[in-house]
Amino acid sequence: MPINILMPALSPTMEKGNLAKWLKKEGDKVKSGDVIAEIETDKATMEVEAADEGTLAKIIVPEGTQDVPVNDVIAVLAADGEDVKAAGAGAGKAEAPKPTASSFETPAARAPQDEGSAGGKTETPTKPTTNPAPRPEEGAPAPVSKGEATHNGARVFASPLARRLAKDAGIDIARVTGTGPHGRVIARDVEQAKSGGGLKAPAAAPAAGPAIAPAMSDQQIRALYPEGSYEVVPHDGMRRTIAQRLTQSTQTIPHFYLTIDCNLDRLLAAREDINAAAPKDKDGKPAYKLSVNDFIIKAMAIALQRVPDANVSWTEGGMLKHKHSDIGVAVAMPGGLITPIIRTAETQSLSSISAQMKDFAARARARKLKPEEYQGGTTAVSNLGMFGIKDFTAVINPPHATILAVGTGEQRPIVRDGKIEIATMMSVTLSCDHRAVDGALGAALIGAFKTLIENPVMMMV
Structure with a gap:
């Protein structure tokens, strides 16, 4: 059966990455351990190794594509003995491998993805596909399960293991930023929260003193600065990460x-x-x-x-x-x-x-x-x-x-x-x-x- 190659999470906090370069082309044979692509994160460019063997049947995300979400299908690998053309024609429809044996990963990324380090067992998220199921809040209302957290009346999606770890550590699960599928809070998010990372500001009355200035709207920019007197340089991933972490630091420490x-x-x-x-x-x-x-x-x-x-x-x-x-x-x-x-x-x-x-x-x-x-x-x-x-x-x-x-x-x-x-x-x-x-x-x-x-x-x- 064809294997979907997914955008890997190269760090515990990675949500998106840039597909900088393909090192294999369609029709190339791929062996386990072969470097097949280069992925850019906000901090580094990393080589990614294949975990499976076969033929690269179809490249879905071309090189140079930016902000590719983690777990999106980026290519399809035809297993040995399979029809490469048929696998390529059905690109994105093949069964995706389970995260416990992802299509490709870097050695550095393997350990952070293992939920077992937190609680002695590994969670297995649902299999990603090209058309992920809608989030529960986007479809029919779903009842809140026993022990499920809520925040300001909205359901907070978290795995049972994450909820248990958060409870044991005395952490409000509603304050933990989720990096799992559809923003779901998983065990690694709780582990990061224990070190002070990934925590949202508590919902409390603002302290006395000047508030942090919000980002200016396009209308405000035009009102303050004459047209033609400036150019807009879009933020890259690194600058956004620096802004997020330093804001978090000054607000929580x-x-x-x-x-x-x-x-x-x-x-x-x-x-x-x-x-x-x-x-x-x-x-x-x-x-x-x-x-x-x-x-x-x-x-x-x-x-x-x-x-x-x-x-x-x-x-x-x-x-x-x-x-x-x-x-x-x-x-x-x-x-x-x-x-x-x-x-x-x-x-x-x-x-x-x-x-x-x-x-x-x-x-x-x-x-x-x-x-x-x-x-x-x-x-x-x-x-x-x-x-x-x-x-x-x-x-x-x-x-x-x-x-x-x-x-x-x-x-x-x-x-x-x-x-x-x-x-x-x-x-x-x-x-x-x-x-x-x-x-x-x-x-x-x-x-x-x-x-x-x-x-x-x-x-x-």
Whole structure:
């Protein structure tokens, strides 16, 4: 029987993607593991492997198509021994494979799709087709089943497993954003909500103070700006995701900020000595060249180990206390930014951190990072020092509880032993989620960071 190839979910939060390129054409033989297409998400371009064998009978969604919903049929594969022309003629009508053995997927996407990680069993959604059944609210009224959630009088669609997980975690299922078929809340959505992601703002009276300005309508734009004085640049997926996540962060996370100045003189001297002693390859190039940012990442990682109560994530069900320091580092890229993660940074050498960051930065700008390379983490570092910014505050990226904003290193007058001296100083500001990190705890963390930066030899032991 012909097999429908579906638009895969390359991350737990992916709803749509762009079909950038087909690497196989109609009539080509396909083996399990063959890379058959490239899919663009808001953060990366990923290669997709086939899970079944056969002949590519029909391409339904041509390359270059944008905003293809997850689970839409994009091509049809004729199984071995089947009539390829007949399979192509009936494109989209063949039985779709069950999600437990999807037509094609990336290794990184397999684990997040497994609902069993949340509750010990796997849910199997209904089989997707080219003409999905209408949502219950679009057809005849459906009675609300026992235990089904409602929100403002409207039914909230959620799987039984998701409802049970939400109840156990003390999460209002009506506040969870569903990513399953037709917006249905499934177990992975609840798991993300436990880390503070995917939660809608609670339906409550607005707090006092200025409201967030709504998007301007076309009529308002024309009234404010003369025609011809501007051009409209449509938002891409990355910019929409950044806007959504940062709005969510500022609306749901109570931020507070701690700023401290760090003396960089010893660090700069150590960096110069280490780089000068770097071994050379056969072409005479040094094996590594450390940056100040590499020291900052390492110092933050060790500081979290020294103040483990700050190495946490807030969830409705309880506090996640992380054993390792996985440090996200903000990297600018065309159209936005991304935060690749240096895993277990407290155990890594400065040269290893430096090499990883160079690799991440290059692949981030080319949109070639894998989801597991930029999802998760325990805190983040945002460094604008190279742009001459003295100090700033950064917005926490859920599920993190902190983020460190790093300013430029500059010579300033300081007082030492009653005398004015010149030193290279750097201002850093720690943004904290007050639900997880109190003032004294945040002060201990940023104090530990300052001690390490000002005594870089402590990072070597």
